[in-house]
Amino acid sequence: MSFSQDFLWGAASAAPQIEGAWDVDGRTPSVWDEPEAGAVRHGENPKIACDHYHLYKDDVALMKQIGLKAYRFSVSWSRVVPRRGQVNKKGIQFYCNLVNELVSAGIEPMVTLYHSDMPVWVLEMGGWDNEEVSNAFAEYAEIVVKALSDRVKYWFTLNEPQCFANDCSHQTPSGDINRATRTILLSHGRAVQVIHRYSVQPARVGLVIMGICPIPVEGIMDENAALEMTFSERAGVMGMGWWMDPAILGTVPEALKDTISEADMEVIHQKLDFFSMNSYFPANFHDYPDRTNPLVQPGMPRCQMGNVLDAEVLYYITKFCYQRYGLPVLITENGTCMNDRPCLDGKIHDPQRTDYIHRYLLALKRAVDEGIPVLGYLYWSIMDNFEWAYGYDVRFGLIYVDYPTQMRLLKDSAEFYREVIESNGENL
Ligand code: NOJ
Numbered sequence: 080m081s082f083s084q085d086f087l088w089g090a091a092s093a094a095p096q097i098e099g100a101w102d103v104d105g106r107t108p109s110v111w112d113e114p115e116a117g118a119v120r121h122g123e124n125p126k127i128a129c130d131h132y133h134l135y136k137d138d139v140a141l142m143k144q145i146g147l148k149a150y151r152f153s154v155s156w157s158r159v160v161p162r163r164g165q166v167n168k169k170g171i172q173f174y175c176n177l178v179n180e181l182v183s184a185g186i187e188p189m190v191t192l193y194h195s196d197m198p199v200w201v202l203e204m205g206g207w208d209n210e211e212v213s214n215a216f217a218e219y220a221e222i223v224v225k226a227l228s229d230r231v232k233y234w235f236t237l238n239e240p241q242c243f244a245n246d247c248s249h250q251t252p253s254g255d256i257n258r259a260t261r262t263i264l265l266s267h268g269r270a271v272q273v274i275h276r277y278s279v280q281p282a283r284v285g286l287v288i289m290g291i292c293p294i295p296v297e298g299i300m301d302e303n304a305a306l307e308m309t310f311s312e313r314a315g316v317m318g319m320g321w322w323m324d325p326a327i328l329g330t331v332p333e334a335l336k337d338t339i340s341e342a343d344m345e346v347i348h349q350k351l352d353f354f355s356m357n358s359y360f361p362a363n364f365h366d367y368p369d370r371t372n373p374l375v376q377p378g379m380p381r382c383q384m385g386n387v388l389d390a391e392v393l394y395y396i397t398k399f400c401y402q403r404y405g406l407p408v409l410i411t412e413n414g415t416c417m418n419d420r421p422c423l424d425g426k427i428h429d430p431q432r433t434d435y436i437h438r439y440l441l442a443l444k445r446a447v448d449e450g451i452p453v454l455g456y457l458y459w460s461i462m463d464n465f466e467w468a469y470g471y472d473v474r475f476g477l478i479y480v481d482y483p484t485q486m487r488l489l490k491d492s493a494e495f496y497r498e499v500i501e502s503n504g505e506n507l
Contacts, residue, residue, distance in 0.1 A: 080447055080448045080450065081447070081503065081504065081505065082444070082447060082453075082503055082504040083454075084503065086148075086453075086454070086455055086456075086503060086504070087148055087149040087187065087409070087454055087455025087456070087457070088146075088147065088148045088149065088455065088456060088496075088499070088500040088503075088504075089147050089148055089149030089150055089151060089186075089187070089189070089455060089456070089457040089458070090142070090145075090147055090150060090151075090457055090458045090459070090460065090461035090477060091150070091151040091152070091411060091412050091457040091458070091459050091460060091461065092131075092150075092151070092152050092153070092460050092461050092462065092464065093152070093153040093191065093194035093195070093196075093238065093464075094152065094153045094154060094155035094158070094194060094196060095109060095111050095125050095128075095153075095155065095194065095195060095196035095465065096125065096128060096129075096194075096460070096464040096465045096466070096467075097128050097129040097131040097460075097462065097464045097465070098128060098129075098130075098131050098132045098155060098158075099125070099126060099127040099128040099129060099130040099131065099132055099133075100127075100130065100132030100133065101125065101126040101127075102126075103132065104158075104167070104169035104170065104173070105158075105161055105167040105169050105170060106155065106157055106158040106161065106167070106170060107157045107161040107162065107198060107199065107200060108157065108198070108199045109155065109156070109157050109196035109197060109198050109199065110196070110197045110198075110199060110202055110249050110250065111124075111125055111195070111196050111467075112124060112125065112126060118468060119467070119468055119469075119470045120468065120469055120470035120472055121470055121471075121472075123465070123470035123471055124465075125465040127482075128464060128465045129462055129463070129464055129465075129480050129482075129485065130485050131462075132173060134485060134487075135173075135176070135177050135180060136180055137487065138461070138462065138478075138487070139177070139180040139181055139184050139186070140184070141461075141462075141478055141487060141489065142181075142184065142186055142461060143184040143185070143186065144489065144497075145477060145489070145493050145496060145497050145500070146497045146500040146501055147186050147461075147500070148185075148186065148187060148455075148500065149186060149187040149188075149189055149233075149455060149457065150181055150186050150187070150188060150189065150461065151189040151190075151191060151233075151235070151411060151457050152177070152188070152189070152190065152191070153190070153191035153192070153193070153194035153196075153238065154174055154190060154191070154192060154223055155170070155196055156192075156193065156196065156197070156198050156201070156216075156219050157196070157198035157199070157200070158170035158173070159171055159174070159219060159222055159223060160198070160215075160218070160219045160222065161198075161200075162200050163200060163204075163215055163218075166222055171222070171223075171226045174190075174223070174226065174227060175226060175227065178227055178230050178231060179230070182230050187232070187233065188227075188230065188231050188233070189231070189233035189234075189235070189457075190223070190227060190231050190233065190234055190235065191235040191236075191237075191238050191287065192216075192219070192220055192223060192234070192235065192236055192237065192270055193216070193236065193237045193238065193266075194238040195238065195239070195242065195243045195467075197243070197249070197250050201215060202249075202250065202252075205252065206249075206250040206251050206252055206259075207243075207244065207250050207251040207258070207259035207262045207263055208251055208252055208253045208255065208258055208259065208262070209262065210261070210262050210265065212262055212266065213262050213263075213265035213266040213269050214269065216266040216269065216270060217266070217269035217270060217272070217273050220236075220269070220270040220273040220274065221273045221277055224273060224274050224277040224278055224282075225277050228274075228277065228278040228279050228280065228282065229279050229280065232280060232281070232282060232283055233282075233283050233285075234274050234278075234282055234283070234284045234285075235284070235285050235286065235287045235355055235411065236266070236267045236270040236271060236274075236284065236285075236286050237263065237266065237267055237270075237286055237287065238287045238357075238411075239287060239288065239289040239357060240260075240263050240264075240267075240286075240288070240322050241288070241289045241316060241317050241318075241321075241322070242289060243263075244256060244259045244260060244263055244316055245316055245317065256315075256316050257334070257335055257337075257338040258338065260316065260321070260322075260335060260338070260339075261335075261338050261339055261343060263322075264322070264325055264326065264339070264343070264347045265343060265346055265347060267286050267326060267347065267349075268326075268346035268347040268348070268349050269346060271284050271349035271350075271351070272346070272349065283352040283353065284349075284351055284352055285351050285352060285353050285354070285355035285409065285411075286322065286323070286326050286351065286355065287355045287356065287357060287411045287412075288319050288322055288323055288354075288355070288356050288357070289317075289319075289356075289357055290319065290356035290357055290358035290359075290396045290400070291309070291314070291317065291318070291319060291362045291396075292305065292308075292309040292319075292358075292361065292362055292392065292395055292396045292399055293305045293308050293309065293361055293362045293363035294361040294363065294389060294391045294392050294395050295395070296363070296374060299373070299374070300363065302395075305363075305395060305399075306399050306402070308362075308363075309362075309396075309399050310324075310399075310403060312332050312333055312334065315334065319356075319400070320332060320403075321335075323354070323404065325339065325344065325347050325348065326347060326348065326349070326351065327348075327351055327354070327404050327406065328348075328404070329344060329348035331344065351406065352406070352407075353406050353407045353408065353409045353454055354400050354401070354404050354406040354407070354408050354409070355408075355409045355411045356396065356400060356408065356409070356410060356411060357410075357411055357412035357413070357459070358392060358393055358396050358410065358412070358413055359382075359386060359392075359412075359413060359414070359415075359459075360382075360386040360387055360388060360389065360392060361387065361389050361391070361392040361395075364379070364386075364387035364389070375387075382415045382416050382417065383416045383417045383418060383472070383473050383474075384416055384466075384469060384473055388415065388435065390435075390438035390439045390441065390442040391442055392442070393410070393413065393439045393442040393443045393446075394442040394443065394445045394446050397410075397443060397446040397451055397453060398446055398449070398451060401446075401451045401452070407452035407453065407454050408446075408451065408452065408453050408454065409453075409454045409455050409457075410443065410453070410455065410456045410457060411457050412457060412458075412459035412460075413439055413456065413457075413458065413459060414432075414435075414436075414458050414459035414460060414475045415431070415432055415435040415475065416466070416473040416474055416475045417429065417431060417432065417473075417474060418472060418473070418474060419432075419463070419474045419476075419479055419490060421479070421488070426488075426491070427479045427488055427489075427490040427491065428490075428491050429490045429491055429492045430491065432490065432491075432492040433491060433492045433495040436458065436492060436495065436496060436499070437495070437507060440456065440499065440504065440507050441507055443456060444504065444507060458477060458496060459475055460475045460476050460477075461476065461477060461478060462476040462477070462478035462479075462480050462487065463475065463476035463478070463479055463480040464476065464480070476490065477489070477490055477492055477493040477496060478490065478493060
């Protein structure tokens with residue numbers, strides 16, 4: 080079997096990581112804009128980032144050059160709603176312009192409503208501690224859907240709730256994870272309702288989860304054990320089931336039974352169109368403090384953030400999630416990072432990224448070959464960007480960004496990816 084003819088070959092980004100323009104045209108700050116001392120490497124911040132807010136036309140032209148069929152970006156809540164009850168026309172205009180540019184380049188726009196950048200005014204309401212935030216989120220979703228849904232069909236409510244729920248100091252002042260989970264899941268459910276109510280065309284909606292699963296290892300863990308561990312409730316808030324079971328299956332993990340009511344589930348359990356997931360590395364190669372994990376060997380292939388690379392994870396996670404949820408799978412992020420830099424010939428040679436993409440796509444193809452419906456693959460990221468606590472050292476892009484000048488350069492891997500897209504994966 081091959082990738083389907085309408086396979087969504089794409090790349091992804093997120094507003095707080097690329098847009099910059101943090102205080103331009105009426106945007107108010109998000110919790111990431113002024114990180115506490117020591118929170119981000121070298122004291123960096125996302126205030127300027129890739130200045131995509133001003134350079135989006137050039138960036139879309141590069142996407143077109145790579146041949147992308149789809150591009151997933153996120154909307155900055157505080158750019159659109161600078162304070163509750165207000166609507167920032169200039170903020171909306173930016174996203175309209177971006178979507179227009181994508182559409183005229185023949186690139187399918189895909190919108191994430193929330194990618195970790197909580198507006199400061201939302202934190203002042205109590206962040207995820209306050210159930211009312213889910214209503215504020217629905218109000219924001221309504222504004223975005225009304226503005227973009229004539230051109231946007233693909234919507235993601237939230238990205239990787241495991242990350243921002245767990246990040247208690249930032250977004251959940253009380254540190255009460257169960258309470259935060261309830262508000263987050265209600266926000267998701269209300270947003271799905273709003274998308275369907277106001278979209279001017281049939282919308283396709285998902286919740287993007289951080290995909291975590293162990294891979295089978297001979298003599299240590301067979302496939303059934305890996306599957307069982309993937310959805311074990313022991314993983315708690317970091318697990319996929321904690322979020323996706325309520326959202327997709329309508330069931331509530333034991334630990335949340337006293338927090339989430341049946342009435343809540345009426346809101347949370349909405350029909351989703353695909354299982355959207357970010358996947359980077361297998362879950363069973365972590366160093367334990369006592370160094371007892373026999374799978375961890377010196378000098379293993381790792382990305383610049385230290386995570387072990389093993390492409391098999393993309394095959395297994397796709398298979399496991401399809402087995403449990405029965406929805407077509409959309410890989411909303413996958414990629415690798417290193418400290419790329421121009422070589423003496425002025426080009427960015429990144430053979431390790433090319434090899435990474437090649438291997439992970441072969442693993443994904445194995446799932447496709449077995450008949451699992453896979454709708455698309457979005458490389459993370461379209462361009463180097465602000466990698467949260469790692470700042471700008473860590474580069475994931477297909478496009479190199481020289482931050483002081485904002486000059487862009489396609490990396491070798493972008494050329495490889497262009498060929499993959501052009502051949503619909505037949506060159507793998
Ligand atoms: C997943 C997150 O969604 C994204 O924001 C982050 O940059 C990548 N992982 C890489 O760590």
